[in-house]
Ligand code: HEM
């Protein structure tokens with residue numbers, strides 16, 4: 001059951017090398033946690049909360 | 064910074080920051096205490112809704128229901144999530160935790176808030192359910208407790224982001240953060256919006272309860288409150304998925320099939336998951352169908368896509384790993400020979416399956432505007448979310464706790480047989496409460512209702528006898544789930560207090576994790592194989608059930624509203 005690739009798991013990851021390469025756009029987006037934070041707050045704030053509350057605000061008041 | 068603050072974990076090889084470890088312990092222990100309290104209230108509620116027993120009088124029923132919702136859904140889950148955030152940042156990134164002092168301040172703020180809200184509920188003047196819809200008014204310290212808790216949580220989330228910054232500056236990791244940490248980032252991002260929504264609506268409500276604000280608009284309250292109430296469930300989903308990946312890695316050495324795809328699925332959560340909050344308002348007047356349909360159908364389906372990716376990726380990763388581990392023949396040998404006797408693995412896998420089949424499918428049904436009307440405000444709703452948040456999240460958190468005790472508390476588990484049985488017991492009970500409440504809901508039984516027999520109501524109404532039977536079965540499942548919950552607490556608290564200490568030498572000889580898997584969770588790398596016939600069949604079964612159940616519900620809707 002000893003698999004030949006077991007020890008490889010222990011080896012340090014090889015991703016230090018890719019630093020020289022150009023980082024793909026998607027990866028740099030995913031690595032930018034504060035940009036993600038902005039997206040994650042802005043999207044629901046606009047599409048859910050603000051849009052929703054505006055609709056409620058537009059309901060005419062009964063008199 | 065002094066190296067005295069760190070130890071190296073003999074099993075995972077990770078550098079463990081002492082203050083981070085202490086904070087993880089404190090938050091996890093308090094979480095479990097609230098699970099115990101809240102779970103007991105849940106049992107009382109279920110035994111009251113079992114009409115043959117009808118345990119509590121009406122006022123205590125609503126008190127218990129409020130305490131149950133707040134203690135399990137808010138306090139148990141969020142304390143545990145804070146522990147997970149510290150783990151996924153400081154420990155997985157080999158880094159020191161940013162400002163442990165402030166993290167302790169956050170902890171005590173959260174604790175004070177949680178205790179205050181509990182006191183308010185137990186005093187009996189705040190039986191407003193944890194949703195606390197206005198114009199029902201609770202005691203001011205109920206709202207204040209929730210606000211303190213929210214502020215404490217926000218501070219804890221800031222400590223998490225601070226730790227990410229430190230890790231980057233001090234270069235304690237290279238490239239992108241590990242997938243589990245990325246899942247935690249997703250949870251933390253969702254948490255920021257969640258807590259902000261909670262604070263925005265609860266602060267004016269608190270001022271209203273002390274008489275400083277004249278009135279709170281009910282519809283606005285519901286919109287903003289659900290930005291908190293629903294989104295906090297999405298913190299759970301993100302955190303629970305991160306747990307799945309972590310436990311799969313640590314128990315069988317599973318690596319994600321594709322890091323890229325898994326990360327993209329988390330991105331879908333960040334962009335779309337929160338919009339689905341609108342499903343709570345599908346029958347509210349005054350809000351347009353455009354808003355409802357955009358935020359539920361379109362956005363919700365994209366978010367569900369994210370969950371389906373994870374739901375396939377986790378078993379797929381396990382399958383690839385198990386095939387590598389020597390169980391390569393046949394279609395399901397990898398699954399049959401999985402470590403079912405390891406409570407961490409068993410709890411995780413049950414959580415994946417139950418979350419998908421019970422919580423996931425039914426969530427899509429309820430999120431469809433037209434179908435929602437069949438089950439709105441019936442017991443179907445709690446049935447659904449006991450599938451997500453009990454069978455899914457709670458079971459996932461329990462499963463990772465079986466690794467936290469030996470690795471972080473460094474104690475051997477006591478009562479190992481009971482521990483092995485526990486995930487099955489709790490999973491079975493949770494499945495029962497989910498399925499039977501949904502069945503009763505399908506028969507029309509309303510949620511949050513003390514007396515389904517309407518004995519002293521001015522108008523009489525009879526539910527079909529099957530509905531009463533469902534509530535009986537629900538009560539029995541509640542007992543099973545409670546036994547599972549108590550077993551969990553006995554094993555975990557017992558082990559922390561009385562378990563054999565695991566010093567480094569002992570830990571090296573008796574590892575609890577898959578060999579080499581410390582590096583798997585803390586680094587990146589794909590599994591490097593797409594041979595997953597077993598998972599493909601599981602996924603096909605899932606889709607088939609999904610489609611069938613979806614159409615059954617449309618059929619059902621057409622019978623509710625016959626066109627002739
Ligand atoms: C022993 C385990 C549990 C049992 C027996 C149980 C049972 C129940 C029952 C019977 C209801 C009442 C439904 C109604 O009348 O409307 C309920 C409500 C609820 N449960 Fe549980 N539950 C358990 C665990 C949990 C856990 C672990 C969570 C969260 C993580 C949870 C979250 C909730 C919430 C949020 C409500 C809704 C409260 C409300 O309507 O205000 N439950 N539960």
Ligand SMILES: [Cu+2]
Pocket residue numbers: 292293296339340342343
């Ligand atoms: Cu929701």
